[in-house]
Amino acid sequence: MxxxxxxxxxxxxxxxxxxxxxxxxxxxxxxxxxxxxxxxxxxxxxxxxxxxxxCPANRAIDTVPYKKVYAAWSKNSKTKQNSSSGGIFFELAQYVLKQSGFVCGAVLDMPQLELYHLVSDQIKDIERMRGSKYFQSNSVHAYKMVKEKLIAGCLVLYSGTGCQIAGLLRYLEGIDQTNLITVDVLCHGVTSRKVVQKYLQTFPKNDMLVDLIFRNKDLGYGGVCIKRTYADGTCEYGKSREDLFMLAFNHNLCLRNSCYHCAYAGPERIADITIADFWGLGEIKPFPEKQDGGTSLLLTNTQKGEHIVEQIKNCLYLYERTYQEARRKNRCLVKPSKYNKNRVHFFSLLDQENFESLVRRFVPQNTTLIKLKSFSQILMLKLRRKFARLWYRE
Ligand SMILES: Cc1cc2nc3c(=O)[nH]c(=O)nc-3n(C[C@H](O)[C@H](O)[C@H](O)COP(=O)(O)OP(=O)(O)OC[C@H]3O[C@@H](n4cnc5c(N)ncnc54)[C@H](O)[C@@H]3O)c2cc1C
Ligand code: SF4
Ligand code: SF4
Ligand code: SF4
CATH class of the missing domain: 3.30.70.20 (Alpha-Beta Plaits)
Incomplete structure (x- = not known):
């Protein structure tokens, strides 16, 4: 057997x-x-x-080369403020709702810390789908719902990681997919619910936690900032360079094993549309517009994807850019995340050791050398942007 x-x-x-x-x-x-x-x-x-x-891991799903690359963000500042980057997902979702369609995305139930994909045509649910949650969402029930809706002739937008879309497409084999729009969030990996639980347990008020946002913009946009809200009305923030969870996540210490072999990294895409952060915008060719509050990278990969973006373009600021620029700061547009050799050790100690000392053990400390490195990175970024402006002026 x-x-x-x-x-x-x-x-x-x-x-x-x-x-x-x-x-x-x-x-x-x-x-x-x-x-x-x-x-x-x-x-x-x-x-x-x-x-x-x-199983898509045994028999791959066809992927297609991207067609167009855009820097984009929603014209609605509230949408942008409440989304991880430029609010493209929310604009796409609103378009689908206006067509009497259904949207499927990841929602987080707190304080249970249950993350799963939901299918809905209600704006209050779509609002909950907004924002990246950096651990794995369970999409099994949603797959069934998406299939039912497509068989009933409804328009459905499914948004998730590339591997979730692979599972969905395989499950839908033999079903008419004309009414299906797929959107993948460019993904360098997911961690597990257990890792997030261990992280949250390091905070004294963890028992009072009522909300968790992985990408909050209260303190501005310029990196990732986690927000934890408690029952007494107080909240705490964790910036990516200091937050224990973000340090472990960004150093690829706690990703799922499949993420280091991801079949959905690179210029060949699985979905109609790919959405991401446009880190590195303006570093090769100057970008004329002021960027604040989040700029998305938007790839259209199929004719369907191009058609949908055409439909929502009036709700967006949209600028065509190059893949070369997009991949500069987004490794997953080139290849999967690099394996961290301490990963096995990290997980073997997760039940025994305090999360903070575990992360500090395996992630380089915020020493003067690291501070200097990050300062020089910011300086280099500014210089590159300035140089690009001068170069293109000549
Ligand atoms: C696990 C993960 C890793 C990512 N890694 C990168 C990266 O390395 N580089 C990069 O540029 N961008 C990455 N992103 C994408 C980025 O964070 C934004 O989601 C993207 O820029 C879209 O932003 P938005 O403002 O348009 O939409 P948002 O409002 O952020 O909505 C994005 C969509 O993401 C879906 N989503 C949220 N969490 C999950 C989850 N756990 N599993 C599946 N779907 C989910 C929601 O259903 C929603 O539809 C990642 C996202 C996730 C979820
Ligand atoms: S599909 Fe079910 S019954 Fe068939 S081999 Fe797999 S586990 Fe066994
Ligand atoms: S969960 Fe997905 S990838 Fe894993 S065995 Fe099942 S179908 Fe394959
Ligand atoms: S990195 Fe690849 S395998 Fe891992 S969650 Fe993202 S799409 Fe799936």
């Missing part, structure tokens, strides 16, 4: 296999690192190998 569907290090946890098994004998189980992996109840398995045949 089968006990493994694909190579364990390639399993993305998309959960699609649990839906296609004719005996329904696959369940997603959390492993010791806190990531979801499929487990087969071998006594019920009839060895039909359907799960193996369908």
């Amino acid at each position: 089968m006990d493994q569907i694909c190579k364990r290090e390639l399993c993305t946890g998309c959960g699609m296999c649990t839906l296609v098994c004719p005996k329904q004998c696959i369940i997603l189980q959390q492993n010791s690192e806190g990531f979801l992996y499929p487990e087969i109840h071998v006594e019920q398995c009839i060895d039909c190998k359907k799960c193996k045949r369908m």
Whole structure:
């Protein structure tokens, strides 16, 4: 009987296999690192190998080269303020709602810290989908809902990571996908719910936590800033260069194993549209507009993607740019995240050691040397932008 569907290090946890098994004998189980992996109840398995045949990690989904590259952001400042970068997702979602369609995206239930994909045509749900949540969302139930809506002839926008879209597309094989719009968030990796729990436990008021936002802009935009809100009305912020979770996440210390082999990194894209942050904008060719509050990178990858962007372009500031510029500061437009050699050690100690000392052990400290490095990086960025302006003026 089968006990493994694909190579364990390639399993993305998309959960699609649990839906296609004719005996329904696959369940997603959390492993010791806190990531979801499929487990087969071998006594019920009839060895039909359907799960193996369908799994996107065994048989890749077709990808397509990107078509156009834009720097973009919403004209609505409130939308931008409440989104991770330029608010492109929210503009796309509003367009779909206006067409009486449904939107599927990740919502976070607090204080339970449950992250899952929801399908909805209600604006209050779409508002909850906004914003990046940096751990893995469970999309299994949503896959079923998306299929039902498409069979009923509804327009559906599905937004998620590349591997979630792969699971969805495989699950929908044989179904008419004319009414499906896919949007992938350019993703360098996800961590597990357990890692986020361990991080939150380091804060004295953790029991009173009522809300968690991974990308908050109260203190401005210029990097990632986590906001924790408590029942007594107080809140705390963690900036990416100091926050323990962001240090571990950005140093690739706590990503899912499949993320280091991600099949959805690079210029070949899986979705109609790709959305990301446009880090490095203006460093090669000057960018004339003032950037504040978040600038998105928007890639159109299919004709459908181009058509949808055409429909919402009046709601956006939209500037065509080059892939060369876009990939400069976004490694996942070139290749998957680099494996951190301390990853195994980190997870082996996660249950034993305090999260703070664990992160400090494996992530270089904020020493004078690091401060100097980050200062010189900012200086270089400013110089590059200035140089680009001078170069293009001549
Ligand atoms: C795990 C993760 C890693 C990322 N890594 C990068 C990166 O390395 N470089 C980069 O430029 N951008 C990255 N992004 C994308 C970036 O953070 C923004 O989401 C993107 O710029 C879109 O911003 P927005 O303002 O248009 O939309 P937002 O309001 O941010 O909405 C984005 C969409 O993301 C979806 N989403 C949120 N969390 C998850 C999740 N856990 N799983 C699946 N879907 C989710 C929501 O459903 C929503 O539809 C990442 C996003 C995620 C979720
Ligand atoms: S279908 Fe998804 S969850 Fe199942 S084995 Fe393949 S990658 Fe893993
Ligand atoms: S081989 Fe068939 S019955 Fe067994 S787990 Fe896979 S899909 Fe289910
Ligand atoms: S990096 Fe790749 S495998 Fe990991 S969550 Fe993102 S899309 Fe999926």
